[in-house]
Amino acid sequence: MSDTARMLDETAARLLERHAGDDAALMREAVEAGLFLVLVGEDDGGFGGGFAEAAAIARQWGRHAAPLPVVELMIGARLAALAEKTDLAGRTTAALAIGDAAVAAPLFPGAEAAFVLRAAGMLSLGEAGIGAAAPASLAHEPFAALAGERRLDGIDADALAQVRAGAALLQAAAMTGAMARVLEIATDYANTRNQFGRPLGKFQAIQNLIADAASELLIAEAVAGAGLAALDRGDATPLDWLAAKAQAGRAATVVAANIHQVMGAIGFTDEHELHRYTKRLWTWRDRWGRQSWCEAEIGRMACAAGGAGLWPLIADRGAQDAA
């Protein structure tokens, strides 16, 4: 599977680099290439990939601060295929709705209706018409108003739970991409910007800020990777994705705060690219599992397990017994 993930990683990176700054062209080609159908079975016109493959795309999207709600597009397509297998074409998929608005982007050219993902506790899928533009999010993503929403049922509860977990892990993967880019920006800057006659990177205080940011990212990558692998193997537990999303949120906070400090005033301007990443990170902390909500869920699980059950809760994940 990792060969496919590598291939998708490279494909997504090429596409994003070729169309940097041309959102319309990016959207057109990504949709034509069926990139967002990675989680849809081959029988339904998709790629038949797992969550690790989808994570390769999500991570590249985050790394390029690209437009389009990539997690929602991939998850929406998967759910739509699960809900009504034959009727994917002609639809738009839309993001996790907040109030009456949602991030919206087409799955297929010429789409007019939206799939609506809602994840208040449990994930559900609906459909709606698309209305006027709605207030933007913190990261200025294109929100659209929805009209005449109708819930779509008939999706197996286990499948929904798996997609719910997958969405959180894909969001975490997108965050690792954005954080990796932020660290590149910071490292280049610290090595080239001179103050007091030497590069910023020579100052221990600056080194510590960047080292802490990189450390949080590495942990976020490790726990997200473990969760994705568990989900694709079919033995994930809620702790896998809750911990991954909580850690991604924590890491995003540290990375954004520390690197804004390193970059100084230029990083606070609209002219520098840093804000394109940090605004996404701030927003994504609260998407598909708010950091504190994930932590509270884990805390409830821990207390339900009690002191004696706490270690098994952590350690007895994955395929414990030989097949």
Next chain:
Amino acid sequence: MTELSLPPHLATGGAPLAGLGGLRREVRAFVAEEVARGSITLGQQTWTTFDRDFSRRAAARGYVAMTWPKRYGGHERSATERYVVCEELLAAGAPLGSHWIADRQSGPQILRHATDAVRDSILPRIAAGECTFGIGMSEPDSGSDLSSIRTRAERVNGGFTLHGRKIWTTNAQHADYLIVLCRTEPRGENRYAGLSQLVVPLDDPKVSVRPLTNLAGVQELNEVVFDGNFVPEANLLGKGGDGWKLVTEELGFERSGPDRILSTFGVLTVMADLAGRTPDRHAAVEIGRLVARVTAIRSLSLAIAERLAHRLPVGGMATVMKDMGTTLEQEIPEVARRLLDLVPSPEGDRHAAALATAILNAPCFTLRGGTREILKGIIARELGLR
């Protein structure tokens, strides 16, 4: 891919632990016996607490020298199996101090770099839980700047005589040997050259060990003085002069294991008990944050273990793991004292005593095995900051 990147879409996370549930259950049964026996108490410092009898019993179950060749008393199990046993024993609070250093780093160093004579005479005793090692790195005037050490080994007929002083050596008062980093040549242009590692027996009248009482009132650290004791040539590890390379390698083993996450895990279990089965939101968030952190850093530790098994480099990752893991170990008791209605006291009930032990030992977590500040410098270098 740099050594500080683990792209999540390429992870195999946790796969190497598959099928080890049986081993976990076996270790938990052993732990239950030891709890009943009284050797395991809540909140006990696990890998520094010396208990030779416990080590003998653990060795009898095959939990020491797990990965070593059978000819040295080892069990030829996988690194992953060893990982499972170690984390189970550490999470439970087992007293591993008699064999931990030997099993974690001294034994593996001897296995890789010692002469046959030293391997044959020492390794089987470690494997039987009968032999304790200490780490002879720090000196009174050389802490973080290890290359400035002054302990020197002079060449004499058939070996060396050793002069110098080591300090902060855990359990040296119980130890049979120290692996001593020393100068075998005077310090020159390259300060990392001319250093060597010697396996030094401590049962020698020219070696004196002075226990130091730590702030928790426990005699755990020691000062060791070498006053011209003889060390045979056969006890040199590797080639003379490559001591720095060996020390760096040794620190890699020291930094990425579960012993850098779980030192205060007992206090986390106290929180999970005392917050009640249905905690309020505040308690749930606080406890959940710590459990998420243990889970996340353990994922990194496992990813490193997997890379070590495939002989991939882990230098920077192990450093991150140690820095973040030990900071978490320190944070756990501080969250507990804000969350729980519990006054830490060594003389209090088991909960209060566990919290007191954690608070009193916490300062050491981010010092031993490389201070936090040194670790962050290593990470920065790995990131290419120059």
